Amino acid sequence: MDAAKILKKRGLRITKIRVAILETLAANLQALPYSKLQKDLSRFDRTTLYRTLLILRDKGFIHKALEEKGESYYALCSNCTSSMHNHNHVHFKCNRCSTVQCLHITNKLDLSIPKISINSIEIIAKGTCSACLLAD
């Protein structure tokens, strides 16, 4: 994963923190909680982290997989662009180890409610992850 190349290709300046965030997320299979990013990237000012996460989100590089108990979990996007955001896959949180992962299962759920117009549907599954199941 060449974060610099990807940034350039999509018209963003290559900066240290952008490369670092993308590489940190790419190095993990799971979505990472903000607090973990904060710790791992503490060499950068936290305001910069904050603003960079906003930009990378806006530009379709990353998305918030889950927000729970005041903790936000971030993951790389697979197919988003600045103009097209598409996160209609399932998010899973393990109740044991608190890891969060994107399950790349297309969310085909289609709700229809009288009088309201639904644009997007988010599905969050909770349970026990494979690692925790093995550790039983």
Next chain:
Amino acid sequence: MDAAKILKKRGLRITKIRVAILETLAANLQALPYSKLQKDLSRFDRTTLYRTLLILRDKGFIHKALEEKGESYYALCSNCTSSMHNHNHVHFKCNRCSTVQCLHITNKLDLSIPKISINSIEIIAKGTCSACLLAD
């Protein structure tokens, strides 16, 4: 809605803030953001609000309908008890006016993913509410 009676029936002490929270939530069709509760109930210390929300949640009187952008939305439970919590209905957020509501549609979605064990599924729909649709 007699909050005091309900509290007593379920073995909780009747205190001002408990009654106030339950009545505030009952007076609204929507889930209320924490900030709104905070404002409406500012006659109480915010620590007490914090702890009371925890207790009412734990005892099955209220639930967190949604947590987004650092704002938690609370709503009354319909059928929960201290020992049985059941919030498997759909939550809806209007992208225009930011209101959140519980859609009492039983969530019959049933996901099955190899190697992980799913205990609960949460569905969050976003779009435009009826009020905002009318205001077009």
Next chain:
DNA sequence: ACATAAATGCAACAATGTTGCATTAATAAT
């Protein structure tokens, strides 16, 4: 009315969100 357990208010601190502004860094132009 009193005893007792529970709830409250207040102080204190941590974490995260958020903005303004001066400085620095990344890229484009020369």
Next chain:
DNA sequence: ATTATTAATGCAACATTGTTGCATTTATGT
């Protein structure tokens, strides 16, 4: 390669929410 331009960064500052300990007050059973 140097310079100009624009964007990104770091720092200060403040707001909101979460969280705990502890002394005081309140709700309830006797």
